[in-house]
Amino acid sequence: MWKRFRSNMGAMIGVVLLIAVIVIALIAPLLFPDGPWQMVQRPFLAPFAVDGLPLGTDTLGRNVAAQLAYGAQVSLLVGLVSTLVALLIGVPLGALAGFYGGYADEGAMRFTEFFQTIPNFALAIVLVAIFEPTLFSITLAIAIVSWPPVARLVRAEVMSVRTREFVDAARLAGLSKPRILIQQVLPNTVSPIIVMASLMVATAILLESSLSFLGLGDPNAMSWGYMIGAARTVIRTSWWLSFFPGIAIVITVLALNLIGEGLNDAFNPHLSRKGKA
Amino acid sequence: MKYLKLKATTFLIAASLASPLAAQEAGGRLDIVVQPEPPGLMLGLVQNGPTQLVAGDIYESLLRYDGDLNPMPSLAKSWEISEDGLTYTFKLNEGVKWHDGEDFTAEDVVFSADVFLRETHARLRASLAYVESITAPDPMTVVFKLKEPFGPFINAFENGTMPIVPKHIYEGTDFANNPANANPIGTGPFKFKEWVKGSHIHLVKNEDYYVDGLPYLDEVYYRVIPDAAARAVAFETGEVDVLPGGSVENWDIPRLAEMDGVCVTEKGWEFLAPLAWMWLNNREGPTANEKFRQAVMYAMDREFMRDVVWNGYGKVATGPIASSTNFYSDDVTIYDHNPEKAKELLAEMGYDGEPVSILPLPYGETWQRWAEAVRQNLSEVGINVDIDSADVAGWNEKTSQWDYDMAFTYLYQYGDPALGVSRNYTADRIKKGSPWNNVEGYENPSLDEKWAAAATMVTPEEREAAYLEIQKEIVDDVPVAWMQELTFPTIYRCNVNDLVTTAIGINDGPRNAWIEK
Numbered sequence: 102m103w104k105r106f107r108s109n110m111g112a113m114i115g116v117v118l119l120i121a122v123i124v125i126a127l128i129a130p131l132l133f134p135d136g137p138w139q140m141v142q143r144p145f146l147a148p149f150a151v152d153g154l155p156l157g158t159d160t161l162g163r164n165v166a167a168q169l170a171y172g173a174q175v176s177l178l179v180g181l182v183s184t185l186v187a188l189l190i191g192v193p194l195g196a197l198a199g200f201y202g203g204y205a206d207e208g209a210m211r212f213t214e215f216f217q218t219i220p221n222f223a224l225a226i227v228l229v230a231i232f233e234p235t236l237f238s239i240t241l242a243i244a245i246v247s248w249p250p251v252a253r254l255v256r257a258e259v260m261s262v263r264t265r266e267f268v269d270a271a272r273l274a275g276l277s278k279p280r281i282l283i284q285q286v287l288p289n290t291v292s293p294i295i296v297m298a299s300l301m302v303a304t305a306i307l308l309e310s311s312l313s314f315l316g317l318g319d320p321n322a323m324s325w326g327y328m329i330g331a332a333r334t335v336i337r338t339s340w341w342l343s344f345f346p347g348i349a350i351v352i353t354v355l356a357l358n359l360i361g362e363g364l365n366d367a368f369n370p371h372l373s374r375k376g377k378a
Numbered sequence: 379m380k381y382l383k384l385k386a387t388t389f390l391i392a393a394s395l396a397s398p399l400a401a402q403e404a405g406g407r408l409d410i411v412v413q414p415e416p417p418g419l420m421l422g423l424v425q426n427g428p429t430q431l432v433a434g435d436i437y438e439s440l441l442r443y444d445g446d447l448n449p450m451p452s453l454a455k456s457w458e459i460s461e462d463g464l465t466y467t468f469k470l471n472e473g474v475k476w477h478d479g480e481d482f483t484a485e486d487v488v489f490s491a492d493v494f495l496r497e498t499h500a501r502l503r504a505s506l507a508y509v510e511s512i513t514a515p516d517p518m519t520v521v522f523k524l525k526e527p528f529g530p531f532i533n534a535f536e537n538g539t540m541p542i543v544p545k546h547i548y549e550g551t552d553f554a555n556n557p558a559n560a561n562p563i564g565t566g567p568f569k570f571k572e573w574v575k576g577s578h579i580h581l582v583k584n585e586d587y588y589v590d591g592l593p594y595l596d597e598v599y600y601r602v603i604p605d606a607a608a609r610a611v612a613f614e615t616g617e618v619d620v621l622p623g624g625s626v627e628n629w630d631i632p633r634l635a636e637m638d639g640v641c642v643t644e645k646g647w648e649f650l651a652p653l654a655w656m657w658l659n660n661r662e663g664p665t666a667n668e669k670f671r672q673a674v675m676y677a678m679d680r681e682f683m684r685d686v687v688w689n690g691y692g693k694v695a696t697g698p699i700a701s702s703t704n705f706y707s708d709d710v711t712i713y714d715h716n717p718e719k720a721k722e723l724l725a726e727m728g729y730d731g732e733p734v735s736i737l738p739l740p741y742g743e744t745w746q747r748w749a750e751a752v753r754q755n756l757s758e759v760g761i762n763v764d765i766d767s768a769d770v771a772g773w774n775e776k777t778s779q780w781d782y783d784m785a786f787t788y789l790y791q792y793g794d795p796a797l798g799v800s801r802n803y804t805a806d807r808i809k810k811g812s813p814w815n816n817v818e819g820y821e822n823p824s825l826d827e828k829w830a831a832a833a834t835m836v837t838p839e840e841r842e843a844a845y846l847e848i849q850k851e852i853v854d855d856v857p858v859a860w861m862q863e864l865t866f867p868t869i870y871r872c873n874v875n876d877l878v879t880t881a882i883g884i885n886d887g888p889r890n891a892w893i894e895k
Contacts, residue, residue: 320749
């Protein structure tokens with residue numbers, strides 16, 4: 102499987118890009134020990150106008166490069182943690198619904214639909230506005246709006262797996278239902294979940310950026326969305342202030358999507374071949 | 379080089395055109411942005427910014443004020459204050475007519491001040507508490523008798539403070555629900571013509587205006603454009619001629635100002651004199667310590683903030699009174715940017731790193747950036763700072779319930795410390811539930827007495843001395859962190875002349891404005 106993934110050019114590019122972003126996020130405090138808020142030079146310096154400020158300065162004279170690096174931390178953190186939380190909600194709910202069926206299924210699915218009928222972004226805005234915007238509340242809000250698709254996917258997978266013969270065999274062998282679900286069924290649904298999760302991280306990063314763009318970001322955390330939101334009013338005079346964070350978001354989201362695609366192809370070789378034909 | 383020459387000739391032409399010999403030209407139409415759309419135009423009932431902007435052309439008061447807050451004639455052609463400071467006598471202009479053709483008399487003034495505004499205008503009511511009687515000995519004379527001297531009273535005759543309303547329309551009616559409110563009748567240079575909600579308000583020249591030749595303009599349109607970027611574009615494309623202060627983002631001002639034939643002025647805010655500061659919670663936390671508050675002042679590079687956050691518009695504040703307000707003095711402790719001194723003060727008080735929060739004013743980008751700059755400055759001297767966030771309702775709630783460490787705000791001064799300054803520092807104005815009073819919880823009984831005394835002194839010289847003493851003392855205490863005097867530059871086409879000539883700027887600007895063709 103790894104071999105199939107490795108042979109996928111796009112996926113490998115994605116991995117390289119993502120590793121680059123992760124490394125930058127990790128070494129940000131080493132590269133820019135003064136933090137992203139330090140006012141280092143005159144405001145509105147264009148890229149390369151002054152030595153040591155390759156990406157210029159923002160409206161307050163802060164180093165755009167430092168902001169980008171610290172922004173990577175926030176974007177990755179929010180993306181990963183919120184996806185993890187969404188999985189923690191979605192996977193058990195979908196698994197129970199799919200495996201037990203009947204009332205459990207009905208209940209869980211109506212509950213899921215209740216969330217699915219509300220537009221994601223609108224709900225996230227409302228949640229963040231109700232709690233005060235902090236990294237914690239933003240992560241939680243993103244998790245809350247992104248778990249329903251996970252629940253539906255897991256439910257469908259579980260439903261198809263539970264009718265397979267090895268499950269019948271396990272039942273005949275006298276395994277309890279919860280054990281069958283956890284030991285036999287769930288491990289066989291992991292691959293689509295992984296694919297979905299990698300794409301969810303990308304969506305979460307976009308959601309966080311959109312929230313920050315609208316001024317609903319954590320005011321104490323430098324994020325890419327915040328940078329673009331703050332630069333929006335000066336876009337006609339200082340293009341670089343919105344351009345670089347925009348590029349950063351594009352690269353990261355693209356990397357995650359490429360990886361997701363690659364994983365999908367690697368897990369489902371038949372599907373992928375069909376697609377190419 | 380060629381370009382330079384070209385510029386030089388244009389300058390010459392411009393200079394010759396602007397020479398005092400050029401006669402005022404009558405006619406033309408002025409398009410002014412009004413933001414947001416006013417809730418109503420009856421100035422006696424509503425006094426928020428947009429209403430004052432539009433209705434300032436329809437209604438008038440007894441006086442106008444120049445940039446140094448000296449009174450000028452308006453409905454009153456002359457006035458006299460008695461030696462003891464208790465009697466104010468106004469002689470009214472003759473031949474003034476209401477827009478519906480009725481004659482304007484002293485009775486209208488008595489009705490407006492004593493009956494109508496006493497009921498509807500909270501800010502004027504506070505000043506009227508000093509008034510014993512308002513009488514009209516003859517149709518062209520009005521006399522205000524005071525119970526005790528009240529120096530700032532001469533500033534109460536501004537249009538937004540005491541607009542004169544027609545007695546013959548309002549007497550004996552339910553003021554707030556009078557149908558005439560939708561069709562305001564004043565004495566001003568322009569008459570109300572039409573209001574298309576969401577689009578524009580159309581005023582036309584008052585042909586019977588009592589000042590010969592005025593107004594020059596034929597009509598004024600106040601245009602409602604809800605988005606800041608769209609307002610900037612409307613100005614660029616020539617759709618509007620005037621952007622009143624605050625109608626575009628600060629960052630857009632330099633770009634618009636650089637356009638050909640565009641002028642910018644910071645004048646016209648002398649009467650309101652908005653002063654911005656941070657409430658520092660004097661009750662609890664590190665901000666309760668005077669040394670900490672002084673350290674905050676020394677830690678901030680307020681010049682930098684003015685230059686960068688406000689694009690150079692405004693003036694760093696030296697104390698509680700704005701420099702355009704009467705009795706201002708800069709003979710006080712000056713807090714320059716001195717991080718070393720701030721660190722010393724923090725060490726002296728034994729600051730233990732307890733975090734403090736800053737609550738920015740939720741009025742957009744500029745205020746957010748401002749809070750970020752302050753946080754950065756404070757963290758440079760070792761103060762741990764978090765930025766809180768709140769919408770307008772949340773900001774009101776947190777400040778009025780005293781649930782903050784440091785919170786940005788700005789308030790108007792109305793020309794006199796007794797009208798717009800002392801309310802934020804005296805102990806009797808500590809009251810939970812309002813964000814406009816002594817929110818910081820500063821208590822200084824000896825200063826309270828001085829504030830009270832200074833308000834009722836008879837001569838300006840006495841008041842000057844009293845306020846100097848107050849300023850010296852209060853600046854050392856740092857009850858709040860004074861940031862800067864805000865100016866909201868007015869952007870307009872240079873061929874519009876005499877637009878901003880008074881202390882309230884555009885609010886009564888179209889009266890004298892004329893367009894050079």
